[in-house]
Amino acid sequence: MELGYDVKELLKWSAETKLRQLSRKEELFTHGHRMCAGCGAPTVVKMVLMATDYPAVASNATGCLEVSSCIQEFTAWKIPWIHTAFENAAATLSGAETMYRALLKKGKMPENVKFIAFGGDGGTYDIGLQSLSGAMERRHDMLYICYDNGAYMNTGIQRSSATPLGADTTTSPAGSANPAGKVQPRKDLTRIMAAHGIPYAAQASISHWADFIRKVRKAHEIKGPKFINVLSPCNRGWRTATDNSVQLSRLAVETCYWPLYEIEDGKLTVTVKPAQKRPVAEFMKPQGRFKHLFVPENAGMLARVQEEVDRNWQRLLRESGEAAE
């Protein structure tokens, strides 16, 4: 396998983010959790907490991350953490954040405590969308991190509204009557969040860790609701090897399947522009969930996926003021 990162880029970013300093920080999401080997989600959490230079309180939607990180008397969380249910990580955290403000004004809490919610795509795009929308509209001072692995992985790979066009899942299986898998494109949640008029919405990827860390740090310096959507490879659901979640994340960015951008006070900026945009098939090919598309009969479907990616990318470039490609 090729390296999951570009050495030159890594050196450049490491200078900016002081990699050494980061590596010396206490890990607030510890080893010993029971996430699958090769899962992207714990890396997402580790990076978020690594980028958090303040005391923080986390809320977690029901899902893989939650069931695997706090079992009975064991917890992987070294910061205050709360899980209540599936669809309400944002509402639950909005309650904790409000109590914090109530106690802060009575002088019972220190300033600058950060509130971070973690939810998968099922808990964020689907069942938790209303709760998230409400919390964003109420302008709670919180950062919502969606780790998007593109399906309900915890219950066994059922399609969500984040599942990509053409993916085979257990509830959108490719079969003789429907050889395409999921026939609908993804919901564009990052834009939906930005449409709330929140001060900061962004997409990030663990492969571009400096960009990711910068975004989390930036979010923490902004008062109000923030949303970061992070691609999170799942080898069980994507039908991939357990050693390439970073490489796959990188391919997702380089094919513009998962563009890295931020929308700050309405202004869209593409934060990482691939030197050369690669065909989306390069991202899809290593994944078993798209295997059925790589047959001649499904060539049209593959082309449709590419068209979706291209249209979205051109739109991003246009809105960011960059020249279209």
Next chain:
Amino acid sequence: MGKIVAVTGNEAVANALRQANPDVCSLYPITPQTDIVQRFSSFVSNGVVDTELINAESEHSAMSAAIGAAAAGGRVITATSSQGLALMWEMLHIASGMNLPIVMPLVNRALSAPLNIHGDHSDGMGARDTGWIQLWSENAQEAYDNTIMAFRIAEHKDLRLPAMVCMDGFIISHSIERMEYLDDQPVKDFIGPYEQVNPLLDLQHPKSFGPLILTDLYHEYKRLQHEIIGRAKNIVLQVSDEFAKLSGRKYGLFESYRLEDAEVALVVLNSAAGTSKDVVDAMRDKGIKAGLLKPRLFRPFPYEEVGSALRHLKAVCVLDRADSYGGYGPMFMEISSAIYQAAGTGSGPRLVNKIYGLGGRDYMPEDAGKVLVELDAIAKGASVKAVKEYIGVRE
């Protein structure tokens, strides 16, 4: 001392909440409860409470936010009715499972379909197994008093459980009654400051709330929950005794009305108990030895005490303002169990169940009168025609 006022049930409850001065109130409007959170919002806007409001986008989120806030470590209120409570149902179990002393007035209202905004007990009965303490209230005074006491009960160090205070939608929530407000300071002193227990916001001692617990300890956890809520009986009595010293109003686990020497009795919750007590008096004048039992603490249910209070009777009718389609009324099942355990098989009163007042259908004195006449006949040897019947039905 207190002040005599003419107010609605909602206004009375809103004022009890004001006096408790919670840290956080999460809210969502629903008829007939809306008036409570509207009034509370104006207390916030006018600076008469220190509370932070959360205008949630649904009752599910209102309860989720209440849970997050209570876990964070402070006094939390919300209020709801009917569909709102139904939407909260998932979270009700989580509030109690996490030992969070949230106080929630429940203005009882029918459940859809068909849609109906009026008072019945379908909502509260549907939530009886959620691990919340339930206090039921006959009138505005009781709703006010119960709300004040609910904070002491819920926040008691041996309980730390959520509590809902029930009163009848419209009949009480929107009717103006004469009642007494207690002065603010004695109420504040009575409720006392909120004491944190393992707050999420203790940054020095991070805690994880809401773990996954499977077959190895879940069963024990649930047994513990049953044992803990069982402590509420004594705590309710202690708090009620203290409250009697403050207010002069005495409350027990339930109210017995002319029950000691009675032969027949009605068991009825909330506002209908007031009407029924008048009819009990009228029947006594006619020579029928009638009495009444009005439950107050419905969860945990005081089976032994209720059973002892009823076992000597010859015939009892349990009036349910909620139904279990294909089953007996929910309170009938509790009373049957209580009497069976107290009296054993083959003895104790004959029992009938009348479903009344669904969706706000008026409960008239004649309805209570007919039931008591029927009970008197059963007490004298007449057979029970039907265990469960609907009364006040338009044929």
